[in-house]
Amino acid sequence: MLESRAVDDVAEVLRHEIARGVLAVGERLAPERQLALRFEVNRGTVRAALGRLEAEGLLSVRQGSGYLVRDFRRTGSLELLPSLVAGRSAKERLAIASDLLAVRRQLAALVLERLREVPSAALASVRRAIEDFELAAQSRDVARVAAADLDVLAALLAVTESPVLQLCASPVANVLAELPELRDAIYAEPQTNVMAYRALLAALELPRTKRPSADQLAVILAERDRVTLARLAER
Amino acid sequence: MLESRAVDDVAEVLRHEIARGVLAVGERLAPERQLALRFEVNRGTVRAALGRLEAEGLLSVRQGSGYLVRDFRRTGSLELLPSLVAGRSAKERLAIASDLLAVRRQLAALVLERLREVPSAALASVRRAIEDFELAAQSRDVARVAAADLDVLAALLAVTESPVLQLCASPVANVLAELPELRDAIYAEPQTNVMAYRALLAALELPRTKRPSADQLAVILAERDRVTLARLAER
DNA sequence: TCCCTCGATTGGTTCGACCAATCTGATGGT
């Protein structure tokens, strides 16, 4: 199986402690040599883990002084949402899922704005990705469906040619796949997603002047998320 | 001065090469030992740099096989936008700035939606942050103004109590401060920002039933960004 | 032709040492 590396284990534990507040903001971390004893790994391994957390914005470090816990709400990114979700109440997890889908819709609105201006021919790659998604949707393998959905998003984002939209949307999409509860709710009935994509594609392949407004397109995605949240709430 | 660490230098060079496409997606990186020779540092230092890039989603690694360049458009995040901006044409940089501000507005819309439902008393911390921002705005020190603006955002996000909004909005705000060109354009006339914040705060401190709609509030931010982009375009 | 095996390659971890920045507390002067 996927034997995780020692460095990942150490980083995971510390990340979790920061996310849960066991290590308060501004607090000093134990020295590297001490952490090495605690986790029973070499100091170099501890350093690798701490380096990752620093890159994630969870720690700051000064030579001779030590590591300080930063305020992840100001310097963190979505990557650590999974650690943040662990141990929260069902109600809180539902609120998080709702917010996450809302953010996705807001970003999708920008993407759709741009796609409305693109010649239909440029959507060939999107059509292919959606057709692959339809195939995957029949497999009932949630992981495979989720992967195919990421491919659809990548195709859509590629057409926008906007690095900003790509770099903003990708983390949102990727974190969805790392929240099993939410991911299962999204793909519990993949046909819902297939229908939404078909509707979007049909609208965007119309002649440019006849395409629905961005608001009208957004309705399709809003309905999809509404279904997902209802499914999530009734558990 | 700020003597950067060797590990940061190595990571920066490799990050830049990936962002610029010198290292193509799917390509294998040179082995660690070889990179150590190239950069004239220890292999452990190279490993630390590669570990950061892996955490940033730029590389994948398999023991015995090596490092592969991932598609940062799918697995990266906003952190690497600065590397992506370097070397682009003025026109492209303007499009990036425009997109970035558009994303910020979309996220701000969600934040304002929630703030409209919050009792005025909860906005005391926001008022304090805005007053500090007004003081900083008089200093004409762009870095200080930008820092105070981040404090305002943090206060706004804290009121929402939404970890998702916090983790989504922070990277956007932080990357703005790392793009000098855009940052200078935003704060060239700080009074513009002060006026916008005052208007927002006044609107949100009204009795809940008398507050303007989220759309009306969004207009204030849109106007602010319009000014910024005009300033950026005329250079 | 296919498959297996074994050596070479490459990342993962450990150990030990030393350098550099910082912190702390004792010292000594005012």
Add this chain to the structure above:
DNA sequence: ACCATCAGATTGGTCGAACCAATCGAGGGA
């Protein structure tokens, strides 16, 4: 009593070498 200063301890940063573990690939055998 207060404070500046300095030396030693603490702590992160880098280095070098060694060995383990997963993978790859060329050569040989069925």
